[in-house]
Amino acid sequence: MKHFKVKGELLKKAPASPYLYHQKRTLDELKENSVVFNTYPTGAGKTKASLLYIKENPKIDVLFIAPTNELLRQHSEDIKEFVKDNNLPNIVVKIDANVIEKLRDNHRKGSTLYELLSNPLSFREELLIENIEYDSKRPIIVVINPDIFYYCFYSLYNGLDKGNLMQITIKKFSYIIIDEFHYYNAKQLTNFLFFILLSKEFEYFQYGRKICILTATPDEMVEQYLRRGKIQYKIVSKENEGIESEKYESLKTLSELDLYITNETLEDVIGTLYKEKEFEKDIVVISQSIYRVNKVKEQLINNGIDKNNIGVITGAIKSEERKKAVQRPLILATPTVDIGYNFKKENKENQNIDEVLTEANTSDQALQRIGRAGRVLGKKIQNKRSKVVLCVTDKVYEAFTEVEKEISRKELKDIILEAMPKRNIMKKYIESSGILELCFPLEEVYMKMPYQLRNKIEGMFNSVTEVFAPKSRYNFKFMREKIKNYKKQCAFINEYNKTSKKKELIQNIDNSIFLDFYKNYCEGEEEDFIDNSLLEDFSQEEIKAIKLSTEEDIIHYINREITKIKALMNFRGTDISKPALVFDKYYKFGQEHQIFIYDIFHLIRYYDIEWYDSRSSFEKISKIKLNDYDVELNHLDKIDTFIIVNEIRENPIEITWEYKFHGEKSEFEEKYVNKVEAINNIVLVGYEYTGLGKEKVYLPERVTNAFKENYIPIFTISQSPKEEYKIRKIIKNQPIFLQKVKIQFFEEDKEYYTIMGTNSIIVDNEVIKNKVNKEEAFIF
Numbered sequence: 001m002k003h004f005k006v007k008g009e010l011l012k013k014a015p016a017s018p019y020l021y022h023q024k025r026t027l028d029e030l031k032e033n034s035v036v037f038n039t040y041p042t043g044a045g046k047t048k049a050s051l052l053y054i055k056e057n058p059k060i061d062v063l064f065i066a067p068t069n070e071l072l073r074q075h076s077e078d079i080k081e082f083v084k085d086n087n088l089p090n091i092v093v094k095i096d097a098n099v100i101e102k103l104r105d106n107h108r109k110g111s112t113l114y115e116l117l118s119n120p121l122s123f124r125e126e127l128l129i130e131n132i133e134y135d136s137k138r139p140i141i142v143v144i145n146p147d148i149f150y151y152c153f154y155s156l157y158n159g160l161d162k163g164n165l166m167q168i169t170i171k172k173f174s175y176i177i178i179d180e181f182h183y184y185n186a187k188q189l190t191n192f193l194f195f196i197l198l199s200k201e202f203e204y205f206q207y208g209r210k211i212c213i214l215t216a217t218p219d220e221m222v223e224q225y226l227r228r229g230k231i232q233y234k235i236v237s238k239e240n241e242g243i244e245s246e247k248y249e250s251l252k253t254l255s256e257l258d259l260y261i262t263n264e265t266l267e268d269v270i271g272t273l274y275k276e277k278e279f280e281k282d283i284v285v286i287s288q289s290i291y292r293v294n295k296v297k298e299q300l301i302n303n304g305i306d307k308n309n310i311g312v313i314t315g316a317i318k319s320e321e322r323k324k325a326v327q328r329p330l331i332l333a334t335p336t337v338d339i340g341y342n343f344k345k346e347n348k349e350n351q352n353i354d355e356v357l358t359e360a361n362t363s364d365q366a367l368q369r370i371g372r373a374g375r376v377l378g379k380k381i382q383n384k385r386s387k388v389v390l391c392v393t394d395k396v397y398e399a400f401t402e403v404e405k406e407i408s409r410k411e412l413k414d415i416i417l418e419a420m421p422k423r424n425i426m427k428k429y430i431e432s433s434g435i436l437e438l439c440f441p442l443e444e445v446y447m448k449m450p451y452q453l454r455n456k457i458e459g460m461f462n463s464v465t466e467v468f469a470p471k472s473r474y475n476f477k478f479m480r481e482k483i484k485n486y487k488k489q490c491a492f493i494n495e496y497n498k499t500s501k502k503k504e505l506i507q508n509i510d511n512s513i514f515l516d517f518y519k520n521y522c523e524g525e526e527e528d529f530i531d532n533s534l535l536e537d538f539s540q541e542e543i544k545a546i547k548l549s550t551e552e553d554i555i556h557y558i559n560r561e562i563t564k565i566k567a568l569m570n571f572r573g574t575d576i577s578k579p580a581l582v583f584d585k586y587y588k589f590g591q592e593h594q595i596f597i598y599d600i601f602h603l604i605r606y607y608d609i610e611w612y613d614s615r616s617s618f619e620k621i622s623k624i625k626l627n628d629y630d631v632e633l634n635h636l637d638k639i640d641t642f643i644i645v646n647e648i649r650e651n652p653i654e655i656t657w658e659y660k661f662h663g664e665k666s667e668f669e670e671k672y673v674n675k676v677e678a679i680n681n682i683v684l685v686g687y688e689y690t691g692l693g694k695e696k697v698y699l700p701e702r703v704t705n706a707f708k709e710n711y712i713p714i715f716t717i718s719q720s721p722k723e724e725y726k727i728r729k730i731i732k733n734q735p736i737f738l739q740k741v742k743i744q745f746f747e748e749d750k751e752y753y754t755i756m757g758t759n760s761i762i763v764d765n766e767v768i769k770n771k772v773n774k775e776e777a778f779i780f
Helices: 021-032 046-056 069-085 097-103 109-118 120-127 146-153 162-171 186-201 220-228 243-247 266-273 290-302 319-325 363-370 394-399 409-419 433-448 451-468 476-498 502-507 511-521 540-549 551-566 600-606 615-622 628-633 665-672 721-730 758-775
Strands: 002-006 009-012 035-038 062-065 091-095 140-144 175-178 210-214 233-236 250-254 257-262 283-286 310-313 330-333 355-359 386-391 579-584 595-599 607-612 642-648 654-660 676-679 682-690 693-696 712-717 739-744 749-756
Touching: 002 409, 009 021, 021 035, 021 046, 021 210, 021 233, 035 046, 046 069, 046 175, 046 210, 062 146, 069 091, 069 140, 069 319, 091 097, 091 109, 091 120, 097 109, 097 120, 097 146, 109 120, 109 162, 140 146, 146 162, 146 186, 162 433, 186 220, 186 433, 186 451, 186 758, 220 233, 220 451, 266 290, 266 355, 266 386, 290 310, 290 330, 290 600, 290 642, 310 319, 355 363, 363 386, 363 409, 394 409, 433 451, 433 476, 433 758, 451 476, 476 502, 476 511, 476 551, 502 540, 502 551, 511 540, 511 551, 540 551, 551 676, 551 712, 579 600, 579 615, 595 600, 600 607, 600 642, 600 654, 607 615, 615 642, 665 676, 676 758, 712 721, 712 758, 721 749, 721 758, 749 758
Parallel strands: 035 210, 035 233, 062 140, 062 175, 091 140, 175 210, 257 386, 283 330, 283 355, 310 330, 355 386, 579 642, 654 739
Antiparallel strands: 002 257, 009 250, 579 595, 607 642, 654 682, 676 712, 682 693, 712 749, 739 749
16 A cells, blocks of 8 residues: 555635635625636535525525435535524525425426426425515525426426426526536536526626536636636635735644555455454445445445444435434445535544545545545544545556655645546537537527517527537527427327327328438438429329338337437436336345335346336235335336345346347448447347356346337447447546447347447547547537
8 A cells, every 4th residue: 555644634714704714705706706616625615605695695596506316405404504593584495306296296397396486485384484574575595406407497398387497497596506516527517507608698697697616626628618608707716815815814624644545446455454343433435336335335244343333325225324324433335425425423523534445536536535534624623633545446556656745635636636537528528419409498598589589599509609619510590400300200209109090190291301211211322312302203192102101210210310319308318227116135235224216237237136027026025015105206106127136246247238130230330330329129138157158147028128119329339449449448437338239130140339328429429529630620
């Protein structure tokens, strides 16, 4: 292990003020700038810094966006306490999918959400809002996840509500706080940056709107877009504190630290360090994988550690159990705790967390997790050293050089940034598919504008494109046509799937949809000659006959085109997943709850499981009866897969796919390889490697066929070392994985690599841009 001794961290107090210097700076900069970033370290009180503006402007409506539901809960509690302590009139409302679901049964979600945003007092009883006297309409602080914000802003609710929700999201809130900004990927950053640009273009900043962003150091890309958009912004950071602050009183926020860098595995380090049955210190172990967390827990218990000393915090663990887990001396967690998680220890006088043992692939992960140890702001005892063991790859380990002297946190940060790779943000999406995505809300605004003002939206598109993709050669008219075609296709498929008169409907399909299909159908032959004149060369009856003869191909084409665009219209993107109701028979996941919902891919790969055909047989075997409330709240009536977990597998199963292609290999490679397409009829397959070789794993037919009906966007490459290396380099340090797909041709089978879902589009954008750089041309 390589050892670094690190000094404690101090934060300055603002003179003649109860606030920290950075908190007062944030407040002051918000008075002068439209957008303010606070990039101080974790645990420095950034959330309070953002709330001070509300204290000075108590009549404004506020939107607080946090990335996880656990953070929503923590922030809503903290904000309620802040409002109460400062005697503010604001109503604090936490909104997630469950809240909307519970407020009104069998009612449109969009309508409920609009009423909630407009007047939360109409749900006073359900939301437990205190009856406080106030001489006018009470302002609200909405604590919301980005998914709902996105659905409102991008006008994705049903036709009756989407206009109202989009309007209230754009207009209502004078102050927006975006927490954990560094958490988001390029696609998600596009959505927030677009909202900021729209606020400028609609002159909301001119009339007082402010945006406060809480983050690690913002990516240069973000600053570049803000500068291009002429957004007035300021970064409040430890690195740019004023000279006058050198004389200010300081408070200790982080204790002295012993950092150990190792290239050993997490399991090996744990097996060496943590053998005692009683713990004098509070320890957090953070692993990249829930599978590894569960293996480590089993390893510790097998080594004689009392399970009551172990707490588990992962995505599979319910909120109540997480709260209890925090009080245990040894906490095992996934990166869910990276995002603002608060390890509150009752009545502890020194730091809540004394030791952190973690693995990390990138510098931002390492810095975030190191910052979990030794937080002493406001603690009575501040002189106890903390300890962090950081597990890295051999290559990264070699990049670290030990330093004999004790170093500052700033010096440590520089060392880590030098030795470890940065987060791979994959920003090319913003310059390509992101432009189409952001045109959806622009199209909605355009359609609601009076004719004489619509040119303002076209100008806004040009301004936004200049910021995100200055080399793009597409105009707003082209994008509007693309969106209109998409909406036509969606309307047609919806009607086609419902009607019993499918033949009649296909004969009368909109000619513009048919021509788009026919050009694709004749690709490589005569597509350059297919235009509206084609319809003049045939009689109406002949055109109907052509449409009818190609019905299956038309439907296949439209579904493919819809799928590729629909994959963009989701904040987190579309992932290929299928939920299962799980009974954890031997507590392999948590310590208390045995029933939860989880994705089948993880369960198939890492656990010995049993499958059940119905919820009734599942309940009978597990001896647990689910009540109606749980069924309704968790939408269990929509789940058809039931699993009992027995053991953790030593050797994970390989998940692959099979797809039968009706054509030649050359035809497949021309249409599908090195580009995004959408396919259906793909079959899930699992393989286990045993002493007898590679053996197929039994999976129920409803599971293997679960993905056959739905269309899935895929990006496929050959298994040549050159192609594999190119793609692995692009997706490095991203939660994007290459999977194998076996394509069954008439005479042979061949394996390829594939990436599925929205990630296929993101990766495709990166590949296209690489080609563009070589050709010095821009391809959208």
